Amino acid sequence: MTFHLVTIFPEFFSSILEHGVVGRAIKSGAIQVRIHNLRDWTQDRHKTVDDRPFGGGEGMLMKPEPVFEAVAAVLGERRAAARVVLMSAQGKLFDQAAARRLSECEEVLLICGRYEGVDERVAEHLADEEISVGDYVLSGGELAAALVMDAVGRLVPGVVGNADSTVWESFRRDEETGRLLLDCPQFTRPAEYRGWKVPEVLLTGNHEQIRRWRLEAAREKTARNRPDLVK
Numbered sequence: 727m728t729f730h731l732v733t734i735f736p737e738f739f740s741s742i743l744e745h746g747v748v749g750r751a752i753k754s755g756a757i758q759v760r761i762h763n764l765r766d767w768t769q770d771r772h773k774t775v776d777d778r779p780f781g782g783g784e785g786m787l788m789k790p791e792p793v794f795e796a797v798a799a800v801l802g803e804r805r806a807a808a809r810v811v812l813m814s815a816q817g818k819l820f821d822q823a824a825a826r827r828l829s830e831c832e833e834v835l836l837i838c839g840r841y842e843g844v845d846e847r848v849a850e851h852l853a854d855e856e857i858s859v860g861d862y863v864l865s866g867g868e869l870a871a872a873l874v875m876d877a878v879g880r881l882v883p884g885v886v887g888n889a890d891s892t893v894w895e896s897f898r899r900d901e902e903t904g905r906l907l908l909d910c911p912q913f914t915r916p917a918e919y920r921g922w923k924v925p926e927v928l929l930t931g932n933h934e935q936i937r938r939w940r941l942e943a944a945r946e947k948t949a950r951n952r953p954d955l956v957k
């Protein structure tokens with residue numbers, strides 16, 4: 727699959743493209759990433775991408791014309807088959823289901839907002855969807871787009887090195903209640919560190935007991951850290 731990033735900070739992505747899952751997937755040819763500088767689609771000699779909000783208010787907004795021009799130029803005839811995503815704090819919350827949906831697209835174009843936001847006509851008439859990565863304030867869409875690219879990229883067959891759809895699940899399910907569970911706590915050597923011992927059951931080799939311990943430990947950890955998943 728191909729990711730397109732539309733941004734005023736093209737250099738932001740260079741280390742992300744060289745490292746980790748995304749970097750390896752690019753090298754192996756499983757995914758392609760194209761960075762597009764929004765200023766390439768401005769008309770004035772100052773390459774202006776922002777303007778003041780109608781109705782007044784603090785800060786500047788991303789103006790619509792360069793964004794519409796960029797998407798049209800980058801996708802051309804392939805527009806209908808691609809998914810155009812506006813990264814914005816006002817978007818729908820990104821989750822694993824959204825990542826899986828995007829991983830099934832041949833082309834995904836991520837528009838990275840900056841300033842106080844983007845002219846609403848981009849969300850209304852250009853983007854297919856508007857995505858937020860969480861309820862906190864970022865300085866712009868680039869970091870959010872990198873996160874989306876990582877989560878989506880690792881679902882593309884051949885990227886993480888396992889095409890088995892079961893490993894696509896980031897959350898396990900409680901085998902008795904069917905609820906989402908966090909992973910259980912895990913331990914490696916040494917069996918005792920600074921007086922803190924690894925749970926005895928994990929050293930026994932009793933697989934049935936270990937399975938039950940892990941399920942219970944995952945339930946406890948989920949209740950403690952993610953009460954929203956327990957409801």
Ligand code: 9D3
Pocket residue numbers: 813814815839840841842843857858859860861862863864865866867870
């Ligand atoms: C007046 C309030 N504004 C700033 C304190 C709102 C605001 C404007 C621009 C908040 C964030 C941003 C820039 N953020 C993004 O472009 C963004 C984002 C985010 O802030 N949180 C979670 N996901 C995303 S995706 C893009």
